[in-house]
Amino acid sequence: MDMLKKLDSDIELGSMKQFSASLLVEDNTLDALNWTSEFAGRWEDNRTADEVVEDIRGARTSNKEIIISS
Numbered sequence: 001m002d003m004l005k006k007l008d009s010d011i012e013l014g015s016m017k018q019f020s021a022s023l024l025v026e027d028n029t030l031d032a033l034n035w036t037s038e039f040a041g042r043w044e045d046n047r048t049a050d051e052v053v054e055d056i057r058g059a060r061t062s063n064k065e066i067i068i069s070s
Helices: 001-024 031-032 035-039 049-059
Strands: none
Touching: none
C-alpha cells in the first residue's frame, strides 16, 4: 500500500512538472487555430459563376457503393 501512495505522489508531481513547463513554453496555439487565414483572399477565376456551378455539379459523385466483381 505504501508503494501505491508513493506512486500516486510521483504521478502527481510529474503532472505538476508538465503543467509548469507548459506555462513557460511560448504558445503558438492561436496561429495553429487560424491556419485557414493563409487561404483567405479574392477568388481569381476566368469562369462565370454559372460555369463554376456547372463544374461543381459535374464533379459530384453518388453515394452508391461500387461493387467490383472478379
